[in-house]
Amino acid sequence: PDFTERVATAVANAQAREEVTGLAEEQAALRRVAELVARESSPAEIFQAVAEEAGRVLEPQAIGLLRFESDGAAVLVAQSRTPWDPPPLGSRFMLDGENVLAELVRTRRAARVDDWTGATGVIATMASTLGVSSLVAIPIVVDGRLWGTMLSATNQPEPLPSDTES
Numbered sequence: 001p002d003f004t005e006r007v008a009t010a011v012a013n014a015q016a017r018e019e020v021t022g023l024a025e026e027q028a029a030l031r032r033v034a035e036l037v038a039r040e041s042s043p044a045e046i047f048q049a050v051a052e053e054a055g056r057v058l059e060p061q062a063i064g065l066l067r068f069e070s071d072g073a074a075v076l077v078a079q080s081r082t083p084w085d086p087p088p089l090g091s092r093f094m095l096d097g098e099n100v101l102a103e104l105v106r107t108r109r110a111a112r113v114d115d116w117t118g119a120t121g122v123i124a125t126m127a128s129t130l131g132v133s134s135l136v137a138i139p140i141v142v143d144g145r146l147w148g149t150m151l152s153a154t155n156q157p158e159p160l161p162s163d164t165e166s
Helices: 003-038 043-058 100-107 122-130
Strands: 062-068 073-079 092-094 111-113 134-142 145-154
Touching (some): 043 062, 043 073
Antiparallel strands (some): 062 145
């Protein structure tokens, strides 16, 4: 085989190892959360573990879990470490305006924002205050009902990776 074939094989092998490592990390994270559930840990402990484990797997700067309330608000129930001073757990945010969370609630699908120009409402104001440059919101559906969302966020100039939603 010539040099280019060897390089191609090496690259393919490296990508395969990276994928297997990623899957192993995801499985370990799921196992740690499942152990908490099996021990009948409190919802707060489980939510916090989900936020921390997602932070390990996704490697964003911050992960947050919000629960949607019937009055049109979202409540912060867990968060990973952040590079900014985060709002306290239990903070309530009205789901008003046109922004990434309003889109998620409307479509019940993952939503992303890498440019906050034109975004409005409390969520857009909070993102601006915290310096969030890129955010992905993933719906959490329980018993067919939109329960809340997991947020993945960064304040870095580069947006979150294109595969963050998946």
